[in-house]
Amino acid sequence: MPGGTTPANIFNEAEGRYNFAAQFVRGRVVLDIACGSGIGSEFLLEAGAKKVLAVDIDQPSLDVASAQYPKIEFAWGDASRHIPLSDASVDVVVSFETIEHLQDQENFLGECRRVLKVGGRFICSSPNSDVSKWFPPSRFHVKELRATEFIALMRKYFPSAATHPHGNVIFAQRELQYPTLVARALARTATEAMGIKIALQRLLKIQPEPGAQRNRFAVCPHGIRPYSRRLLHKPMFLIYVGDKT
Numbered sequence: 001m002p003g004g005t006t007p008a009n010i011f012n013e014a015e016g017r018y019n020f021a022a023q024f025v026r027g028r029v030v031l032d033i034a035c036g037s038g039i040g041s042e043f044l045l046e047a048g049a050k051k052v053l054a055v056d057i058d059q060p061s062l063d064v065a066s067a068q069y070p071k072i073e074f075a076w077g078d079a080s081r082h083i084p085l086s087d088a089s090v091d092v093v094v095s096f097e098t099i100e101h102l103q104d105q106e107n108f109l110g111e112c113r114r115v116l117k118v119g120g121r122f123i124c125s126s127p128n129s130d131v132s133k134w135f136p137p138s139r140f141h142v143k144e145l146r147a148t149e150f151i152a153l154m155r156k157y158f159p160s161a162a163t164h165p166h167g168n169v170i171f172a173q174r175e176l177q178y179p180t181l182v183a184r185a186l187a188r189t190a191t192e193a194m195g196i197k198i199a200l201q202r203l204l205k206i207q208p209e210p211g212a213q214r215n216r217f218a219v220c221p222h223g224i225r226p227y228s229r230r231l232l233h234k235p236m237f238l239i240y241v242g243d244k245t
Helices: 008-022 039-046 059-068 105-115 147-157 178-194 197-203
Strands: 029-033 051-056 073-076 090-095 116-127 170-177 233-243
Touching: 008 039, 008 090, 008 116, 008 170, 008 233, 029 039, 039 051, 051 059, 059 073, 090 105, 105 116, 105 147, 116 147, 147 233, 170 178, 178 233
Parallel strands: 029 051, 029 090, 051 073, 090 116
Antiparallel strands: 116 233, 170 233
């Protein structure tokens, strides 16, 4: 997720998630699974983690990340099959925007549970398909989950309620007004069907999302709040915080 090549909104959302995770990592051995460029892994180390291990399936990204962040221990691995760590070897597993890319989601969660120590913490985010179904689909996503599906799957592997100041284990990021979301999606579909989407974008002077201008995450308010089911507002992303018992 290098600055300049990543849209600013995606960069900011990832920055918020890592700021949220930072409250759980001080003095802990942390695994950042599907670490990408390593920018989040470095942020967690700076937030006070004792050690950060980072795993990704893309070797070129790992090569760049290991050169840029030498204090992080990077390793190649296919998280949906096997995480290259010993049983019960880490205190915290951070998995942001990973599970939707995987076909075998249950094996992935089993692997995350395997490498966690008893009492260890699992922090996982996923797009909420109740919302994302109204956006153009991502060709990189294999299986997105509805809120009820995501929560049920998380509880299957990490049923213990994590200790948190708010007493919650499920959190919401980027809540949207659902009626407005649906109306915009229907309007977008109509303009595409009529072949006037590009003309309208030019007429309204709609520009592509600018790229992020930073290569590091900063400490900032994360804007992530406890999740509650509401009819008129739904979160774009869900975050689950659970413990291994």
